[in-house]
Amino acid sequence: MTDVIEVADLRRSYAGGYEAVAGVSFSVAAGELFALLGTNGAGKTSTVELLEGLAPPSGGQVRVLGHDPYRERAAVRPRTGAMLQEGGFSPELTVAETIRMWAGCTSRARPVGEAMEMVGLSRRSGIRVKQLSGGEKRRLDLAMALLGRPEVLFLDEPTTGLDAEGRRETWELVRELRDSGTTVLLTTHYLEEAEVLADRLAILHEGRIAAEGRVDEVVAAQPSQISFSLPEGTAVGDLPRLGTYVRTGGDIQLRTDELQRSATELLLWARDQDIELRGLDIRSASLEEAFLGIAQKQGATR
Structure with a gap:
């Protein structure tokens, strides 16, 4: 063209x-x-x-x-x-x-x-x-x-x-x-x-x-996100090694560049441990997240 x-x-x-x-x-x-x-x-x-x-x-x-x-x-x-x-x-x-x-x-x-x-x-x-x-x-x-x-x-x-x-x-x-x-x-x-x-x-x-x-x-240049909460008695350290977990109160967030693999391994781990991941939310990055991520990244480098 x-x-x-x-x-x-x-x-x-x-x-x-x-x-x-x-x-x-x-x-x-x-x-x-x-x-x-x-x-x-x-x-x-x-x-x-x-x-x-x-x-x-x-x-x-x-x-x-x-x-x-x-x-x-x-x-x-x-x-x-x-x-x-x-x-x-x-x-x-x-x-x-x-x-x-x-x-x-x-x-x-x-x-x-x-x-x-x-x-x-x-x-x-x-x-x-x-x-x-x-x-x-x-x-x-x-x-x-x-x-x-x-x-x-x-x-x-x-x-x-x-x-x-x-x-x-x-x-x-x-x-x-x-x-x-x-x-x-x-x-x-x-x-x-x-x-x-x-x-x-x-x-x-x-x-x-x-x-x-x-x-x-x-x-695609921005990480996807998996959010959930764990039952009492389960620590963040017990989770499979899929990346960096961030805990805010009772909520846990995992940001990943390999959404399908990370989600599959997390769900298989939860099944094997007989653990319910409450409030499970699996989502790809959006244009809004990419936009905000760029603005925040650029601002941090000034």
Whole structure:
């Protein structure tokens, strides 16, 4: 697949010498959904603004659809769509009027009715923007990003303010766009969202990429967990040697890189000893644990 987003040693500094993006490199293939994650201040927004051509990089290189998105903005902008965290629409215009106004400034614009239908706003077409709920305003933001039938779509926190049903509907729409060939770069604080949607992802920390790859690859780098409690009279020292056990009160936690083997040996030991492992919980690592583990590890090395 051809890479439609190429980032090499990208840097962005602000007044006072603060470097928000400190040498980031990644690529996104055509038709791929790539999630950019990170804690507050990690450099996500600064990176995405460079990809959107809103500012020039302080160093390194970025290419979108083969062009410099800042210096060759005229060649890139008509082929991309961007859903920002805040749309800034006129509060007195209706939904239909807002979309119609933006369509007049957009190349290859979809029909207004089609744009409203895609994001579930058809029944709210005559409602003024100021009367929309927060979730409905996010739907309108998404309609604006999709108006020009973009080849590359930037989604910045697309489901903030949506209820569970609205979030799932948006996920389905994003999947359909990706499956039709649209390349999507997503930033989100909802780790479940990235886990469900992303083909690949990168986790930013302090302006650098701390982990990158498929979701399963990033998660696999973190240990899995087995939790249980022992009956009275059984000590931690009696347990089979499977790794490091941590005891908190009456609960015991075993973190392991070999979940199936460790769980099997622990259960066989319990059977042979005729011991009940109360509250037994066996779980693989999650993206959330990987995310928190990276943040904690990076923080400890500062």
